[in-house]
Amino acid sequence: MQHLDVQVVEQGLAWLNAGETIWLCTVLSTFGSSPRKPGSIMVARGDGRHVGSLSGGCVEEDFLERVQRGEFNQRVCVERYGDPRDEASSERPRVQLPCGGILEVLVERLSPEDDNRQHMAELLGVLRGQQQKLRTVSLSDGHCTLRPVVEAGGETVAVTAGCVSLRVGPASRLIIAGLSSVARPCAEFAVALGYEVIVCEPREEEYRDFNLAGVRLEKIFPSVFIAGPGNCHQQTAVVAMTHDPRIDDLAMMEAVRTDAFYIGVMGSRRTSDKRATRLLSSGGLSAAEVERIHMPIGLALGSKTPAEIALAVMADILRVQRGIRRDAL
Structure with missing residues (x-):
């Protein structure tokens, strides 16, 4: 998750708590090129x-216009966007994605009832937690x-007969x-990629003028925070x-x-070899633990x-998060 x-989900829960009906949209599948991957979500009122978003903007624009016209009153439905075969039907969205792809979107209409508020609160807890869960929608x-x-x-x-299963879990964190x-542009790239970014810096002379949008600063030693x-x-x-x-x-x-799925430290090959020796001797790490560290990084x-x-x-x-081997690049 991003x-x-x-x-x-935070905004969706806030709107429900304020008595608003919301529409929770999830990308179920993509065919051809598409801006967002399956599992991407958007909430609207x-x-x-x-x-949030579902595409580069065209799908969102069509969907929001239709919601404001009073459509999508059913509790749940699946909409297909970008398929030229749907052009002949007036009941289908006539949207062609600029990239030529096709999207299938799950649309859930959630009224401000206790069950829906509780479900969204539990979903938010999963995203902020430690373990994955399976969200099923009839x-x-x-x-x-x-x-x-x-x-x-x-x-x-996963879509089966009469049911959608969505694997949800903690948001990607850096x-x-x-x-x-190097840390500054790294943080900026990570924010743009959808990571929750936390910088741990105990040195006042370093963090005194630090201010990056979307980045959380912890003024303690990284080892303590980790x-x-x-x-x-x-x-x-x-x-x-x-x-x-x-x-x-x-x-x-x-x-x-x-x-952590990725652990890395910057340094030349020579510096990395010296660090590995230190970590094995004075650091007390095992060979397997040292092997987990990407050094040189990147x-x-x-x-x-x-x-x-x-x-x-x-x-x-x-690359590591997507499970791609270096020799496969």
């Missing part, structure tokens, strides 16, 4: 206000449930251990790029004890500038 999804009556996931891996969306010239309960979950990446062993090494020592793109290095770092994080 951090934007947290904002979508009857006056057209919305948070296509006959819209009944929703959240239950534990049996297997860690699997498709984000913890940046310490500020540096070790805190619930701060590193299965959708967390931890990176250190300060060249200060007091920050970088300690952050790595704590990160390998968590469920893809080998020939990066030189801070922004180029940050790009290589985020590209490698995305």
Whole structure:
């Protein structure tokens, strides 16, 4: 899940609590090129206000116009956008995606009732929590449930006879251990990619003028924050790029004890070899724990500038998160 999804559910719950009816939309499947992947969500209310997105804008525009005209009064339905075969039917949305793709969207109409408020509150708790859950929606009556996931891996969306299953879980998080010239563009890239970004920096001279939109600053040692309960979950990446062993090494020592899917530290091959030796000896890490650390960090793109290095770092994080081997690039 993206951090934007947290904002979508937060706003949806706030509108329900204020007595508003909401429409929760989820991308079920895509065919051909499409701007958003399955599982992407948007919430809207009857006056057209919305948070989140389903496409590059064309689908949202059509959907919001139809909501304001009084359409989508049923509890649940599936809409198909971008299919030229639907042009002949006046009951289908006549929207062609600029990229030529096709989207199937689950639309749920949620009135401000206790059951719906409770479900959205539970969904928000999952996105802010540590474990994945399976959200099931009946296509006959819209009944929703959240239950534990049996297997860690699997498709984000599954549609069976009369039911949609949506795998939901913690929003992707990036913890940046310490500020540096590379950390800043890395944080900006991560925000744009939909990560929840947390920078841990105990040095006042470094964080004094730090102010990046969408980035949370924790004025403590990264190792302390990383070790805190619930701060590193299965959708967390931890990176250190300060060249200060007091920050970088300690952050790595704590990160390998968590469920973080990506752990990396910046440095040349020679610096990385020396760090590995330190972590094995004085750091007390096992060979398997050291092996979890990506060092040198990032893809080998020939990066030189801070922004180029940050790009290589985020590209490698995305590669690992998508389960793509380096030799498959």
